[in-house]
Amino acid sequence: VIDIGCNDGSLLQYLKEKNNIDGxxxxxxxxxVQLCLSKGISVIEGDADVDLFDYPDNLFDFSILTYALQATKSPKTVLSQLVRISKKSIISFPNFGHWKIGTSLLLNRKMPVSNKLSYSWHETPNLHFCTINDFIDLCEETNINIEVKADLKNYKLSKYNGKNLFDSYFSEAGLFLISKK
Known part of the structure; x- marks a missing residue:
C-alpha cells in the first residue's frame, strides 16, 4: 500500500496494526515526513504531481489519496499515475457540490469555511474544486474504472452504477475505489 499525502502517517499506522500491511x-x-519517521513509518518526501512517474507499473496492490486530489496541480495526471502504479486506488475528496456549500455561497456570497474546509479562500491548499459528478466525468474521460462508491452518510459501499444527482448534492465527500479499465 502507498498512501499519497499521508500526513502524519496515522492511516498507514492503523492499517499496519489492524491488517499487517506493508505500507x-x-x-x-x-x-x-519527520512525524512519520518518528513513528517508524516508511515515507518519502515527495510531490504526487512529479514523483509518481518514478514508480513502475503495478508496484502496489493499493494506492490511497485521502483529501488531497483537490490540492494537486494536475488531478487528471495524478489519477492516471495512481491507477498505473497500483492495481486499485482509494480516492477521497471534499464534494464542492454539497448543498451546504452551494447554500453558503448563495446566502453569504463568499467561500464557505467549515470543519472540513477550514481555510479561507486565500489560504487554502485546494487548487481544484470538484463535485462528485466532476470526478465521475474525469474518470470517464481518462478511461478509469469506478468499481465502488461509498455513501459516507449511511456507511454503505455499493457497486458503482453511474451518476446520481443526489450523491453530488447530499454527500459531503466523495470516496471511490478505482482501477484501470
Missing part, C-alpha cells in the same frame, strides 16, 4: 507513504510537507 509506504509519500508526503510533501517535511515536518509531516
Amino acid at each position: 509506504r507513504g509519500m508526503e510533501i510537507d517535511q515536518n509531516k
Whole structure:
C-alpha cells in the first residue's frame, strides 16, 4: 500500500496494526515526513504531481489519496499515475457540490469555511474544486474504472452504477475505489 499525502502517517499506522500491511507513504510537507519517521513509518518526501512517474507499473496492490486530489496541480495526471502504479486506488475528496456549500455561497456570497474546509479562500491548499459528478466525468474521460462508491452518510459501499444527482448534492465527500479499465 502507498498512501499519497499521508500526513502524519496515522492511516498507514492503523492499517499496519489492524491488517499487517506493508505500507509506504509519500508526503510533501517535511515536518509531516519527520512525524512519520518518528513513528517508524516508511515515507518519502515527495510531490504526487512529479514523483509518481518514478514508480513502475503495478508496484502496489493499493494506492490511497485521502483529501488531497483537490490540492494537486494536475488531478487528471495524478489519477492516471495512481491507477498505473497500483492495481486499485482509494480516492477521497471534499464534494464542492454539497448543498451546504452551494447554500453558503448563495446566502453569504463568499467561500464557505467549515470543519472540513477550514481555510479561507486565500489560504487554502485546494487548487481544484470538484463535485462528485466532476470526478465521475474525469474518470470517464481518462478511461478509469469506478468499481465502488461509498455513501459516507449511511456507511454503505455499493457497486458503482453511474451518476446520481443526489450523491453530488447530499454527500459531503466523495470516496471511490478505482482501477484501470
